[in-house]
Amino acid sequence: MxxxxxxxxxxxxxxxxxxxxxxxxxxxxxxxxxxxxxxxxxxxxxxxxxxxxxxxxxxxxxxxxxxxxxxVRAATVDDLLKGVHDSIVYFIANGGRVKIGYTTNLKSRLGSLALRNDAVLLALHGGPELERALHSHFAEHRNGNTEWFELAPAIFRFIAAQHPQPVASRRASATRPRQRGHADPLFERARALGRPASLRTLQRELGIGQKRAQRLQRLTRGD
Structure with missing residues (x-):
């Protein structure tokens, strides 16, 4: 034993x-x-x-x-596209989604995503802490555990509140009836796809017909 x-x-x-x-x-x-x-x-x-x-x-x-x-304070995107800069948090659109992340080289980040400069919807002064705060703030619109979010109305409103309407857009608004510019609820989503988006892209990404796509294309161009 x-x-x-x-x-x-x-x-x-x-x-x-x-x-x-x-x-x-x-x-x-x-x-x-x-x-x-x-x-x-x-x-x-x-x-x-x-x-x-x-x-x-x-x-x-x-x-x-x-x-x-x-x-938060908005940064000027054109200044950031010249090379390395202080840390910023960006909102970059691609299709019906927006990426919220931080970088010290926005130009390089756009290149890695194979996106054009006009895909940048907003840049904010800040770093990882601000990025985490924004991820938490928009958590209900987040795609899984990624940096990609649905282009929800709450995110559109936040972006719009951070910087004034571009001069070109203000001039176009002054030459047409006010309701034409933003009456269509898909207007902001169309702008986020990049300007000018093709009719095929608008139809595919927004799930709309040709006539509505043509109207949105004219609005985003400022016609």
Missing amino acids: THTPAPTRVADDEGRRCHRDATMSRPVALCHAHGIEVATAIVPELLREHLAAALRGGATAPTARAELVAT
Whole structure:
């Protein structure tokens, strides 16, 4: 018969080796009494530390993220396309989606995505923290665990609020009835596809007929 020796207890009773049988062997051998003594000494302190960390995170993180999103500053895209620059967060459109990420070389990032300069809908001064805040802010429109988001109305409104309407668009708006410019709910999505988008692209990406695609194409061109 094979004899399995009892694990050596590591606790003391006033300087003498504990003589009671060990009821636990991992991570250390302790009898029931010393196991309770260790738990009552350590667990409350651990619980207090974790509780304090949870309260700090729960109370401040969402507020900090919301404040970061509310105080963003737009950057001039043309200036960023000259080469390496300070960190910015970009909104880059491709089809019916928009990529929200950060970079220090927007020109290179567009090249890696094989997209044109006019795919950039917005650039904001900021880095990884702002990117995470925006990902959280628009989480319901996110495609899985990627940096791509649906071009939802909430994202359009956010983009539009960050910078004034381009001069060319303002001039075109002044020469036609106001309702023609933005009455069509697909107008912003058509603009996000890149200007001027082909009729085939508009029909495919927006799921519309030829006549409506022609109308949107004229609007995005400023005709």
